[in-house]
Structure formats: C-alpha cells, structure tokens
Amino acid sequence: MGRSPCCSKEGLNRGAWTALEDKVLTSYIKAHGEGKWRNLPKRAGLKRCGKSCRLRWLNYLRPDIKRGNISGDEEELIIRLHNLLGNRWSLIAGRLPGRTDNEIKNYWNTTLVKKAKPESHSGSSKETSPAPTKFRPRTPSATATQPQVIRTKATRLTRMLVPSLPLLIDDYSTTTSPLDLRVPQTQSVSSLPEDAANTEVHIQGTDAMNFGCNGFQAAAGEDEDAMGGYDIPLDDGMLNDWTGNDNCDLEKYGASLDLDSLAFLLDSDDWLGQENSI
DNA sequence: AACTAAGACAACCGCTTTTCA
DNA sequence: ATGAAAAGCGGTTGTCTTAGT
Numbered sequence: 001m002g003r004s005p006c007c008s009k010e011g012l013n014r015g016a017w018t019a020l021e022d023k024v025l026t027s028y029i030k031a032h033g034e035g036k037w038r039n040l041p042k043r044a045g046l047k048r049c050g051k052s053c054r055l056r057w058l059n060y061l062r063p064d065i066k067r068g069n070i071s072g073d074e075e076e077l078i079i080r081l082h083n084l085l086g087n088r089w090s091l092i093a094g095r096l097p098g099r100t101d102n103e104i105k106n107y108w109n110t111t112l113v114k115k116a117k118p119e120s121h122s123g124s125s126k127e128t129s130p131a132p133t134k135f136r137p138r139t140p141s142a143t144a145t146q147p148q149v150i151r152t153k154a155t156r157l158t159r160m161l162v163p164s165l166p167l168l169i170d171d172y173s174t175t176t177s178p179l180d181l182r183v184p185q186t187q188s189v190s191s192l193p194e195d196a197a198n199t200e201v202h203i204q205g206t207d208a209m210n211f212g213c214n215g216f217q218a219a220a221g222e223d224e225d226a227m228g229g230y231d232i233p234l235d236d237g238m239l240n241d242w243t244g245n246d247n248c249d250l251e252k253y254g255a256s257l258d259l260d261s262l263a264f265l266l267d268s269d270d271w272l273g274q275e276n277s278i
Numbered sequence: 279a280a281c282t283a284a285g286a287c288a289a290c291c292g293c294t295t296t297t298c299a
Numbered sequence: 300a301t302g303a304a305a306a307g308c309g310g311t312t313g314t315c316t317t318a319g320t
Contacts, residue, residue, distance in 0.1 A: 038305065090308060106287050
C-alpha cells in the first residue's frame with residue numbers, strides 16, 4: 001500500500017556485515033555523529049540501508065556495548081523486568097547498561113523463556129506481542145492464566161493521577177505487588193494535596209518504569225476518570241523525565257525507587273509469586 | 279564421517295511514534 | 300494543524316555453529 005520503503009533496496013548489500021563495512025560505519029559515526037540514518041549510507045559510502053546501519057551501530061558497534069556473558073544478576077533482572085513490562089525489550093535493555101534490546105530479546109527467546117515459563121507464563125505483554133512462533137504456547141488456554149502485564153507503551157503524559165485512597169505503607173515487602181509504590185510520609189510534594197501525603201500509587205496504563213522515574217502514577221487517557229482521585233498537572237521537570245531513561249531524580253519527588261538498581265525487584269523474593277495478583 | 283536437529287544470534291521487515299517543516 | 304520524513308520498536312527469519320545419532 002501507500003507506504004514507501006525506507007530506502008531503495010537495489011544494489012544494496014544485505015546479510016552479515018563485513019569488517020570493512022563495520023570500520024567504515026564506525027569511522028563515519030565517530031566523525032559525524034549519530035543520526036540522519038537515511039542519508040548516512042550514501043555519505044559514508046556504504047551500500048546498506050540506513051536502517052541497517054542504525055541497527056548495526058546500536059547493537060554491535062557502539063563503544064559502550066558489552067556483549068555476551070550475561071550474569072546471573074542480569075538474567076534475574078531480565079526475567080523480573082519481563083514479568084513487569086512484557087516484551088518491551090528496549091525498556092528492559094534500558095535498565096541493563098551496555099545491553100541492547102536485540103541481545104536481550106534473543107537471550108530471552110533462546111534461554112530465559114524456558115526458565116521463566118513455569119512461573120511467569122512467559123509474561124507476554126498482551127495478545128499482540130506473543131512469544132516467537134517456535135516458543136508460543138501450544139494451547140490457547142495458556143493466555144487465560146497470564147498475568148496482567150502493564151502496558152508500557154510510552155505515552156507522553158501531561159497529567160498525573162493520585163488516587164484518593166490513603167495508605168500508610170512504605171515497605172515494599174508488604175505491598176501486594178511490586179507496582180504498588182508508596183509515597184513516603186516524609187516526602188514533600190508541592191503539587192500534592194495535603195491529604196494525599198500517604199497515597200498509594202498504582203501504575204496503570206502507562207510505562208511502569210517511566211512511572212517509577214517520576215515517582216507518581218501518571219494516569220493515561222481513559223483511565224484517568226475511572227480511577228477517581230487527585231488530578232495533578234505535571235510540572236516541567238517531571239515531563240522532561242517522562243521517558244525515565246536517564247538522570248531522572250527520584251529523590252526530587254521523594255520516591256525511593258532507583259532505576260539503576262531496581263533493587264527491589266531483585267530483593268523481593270516473592271515477586272514472581274505476586275505477579276498474578278496484579 | 280555424514281547427516282540432522284536444536285541452539286544461538288545477527289539481520290531484516292513492517293508497523294508505530296516522534297520530529298520537524 | 301498537518302503531512303512527510305526520520306527514528307524507534309518488536310516480531311520474525313536466515314544462517315551459522317554445535318551436539319547428538
């Protein structure tokens with residue numbers, strides 16, 4: 001249909017990259033920086049699609065990438081993040097420095113899916129992103145017991161919703177799920193109504209990890225009204241942090257969730273067992 | 279030694295989202 | 300406000316390697 005191809009495929013190299021191509025691409029990006037992928041091949045003298053160049057750079061040539069030897073901790077974190085996020089590989093990769101989404105995806109599909117399956121039911125985020133064909137559950141009933149995984153599709157939020165249920169919990173171990181994040185009593189948040197100081201925050205319909213960065217539940221779209229609660233405009237800083245990818249300052253908002261470590265995910269022994277209660 | 283199946287992973291494809299003129 | 304281009308993402312496929320027979 002109407003969609004034009006990302007590039008003309010005539011005369012382009014395909015398949016595995018050669019050392020020379022890698023060198024050319026690396027040199028070009030070092031000299032000119034990333035971006036402009038569509039024009040890059042022509043400028044660099046590569047007979048490759050821009051998309052292919054981007055993928056090669058992001059997944060293999062970037063200097064900060066560490067390959068292979070995924071540690072036990074990383075493996076465990078991947079499993080837990082997958083339970084939390086589903087097949088949001090880029091988000092998962094974002095919590096594992098030096099790892100790429102493609103690597104994690106492959107590692108999951110070849111190794112972890114077997115380990116995680118008994119407990120997690122694959123944690124597939126939803127019907128639209130099932131496990132790859134060869135690992136797909138054989139029976140449709142498998143989906144019936146799948147945990148409800150947070151839809152983590154990045155959604156820019158302009159408002160946040162803090163439900164009005166007051167709770168007095170600041171200990172993750174007592175929460176009903178790892179997604180129940182508590183705003184500590186001691187925190188001071190200018191935009192919070194006074195009586196919302198101890199407010200249970202549910203993640204719903206948005207990127208849970210991004211949420212974690214901002215420290216509050218951000219109600220996306222139609223969920224907003226259904227929740228009932230405090231409707232709070234997000235300030236600029238929170239909006240700037242909305243992707244949760246870097247430098248987000250949780251302390252600023254008084255939340256104790258640390259995206260670097262996500263320690264609570266690793267420390268919560270019963271986390272895998274709790275997922276079904278989400 | 280030859281063949282086959284399974285594992286592992288690089289790369290591609292098509293769609294969605296974001297950016298920008 | 301809108302549409303096209305660019306970038307990003309996740310699913311899938313292709314190919315190479317390794318283990319088993």
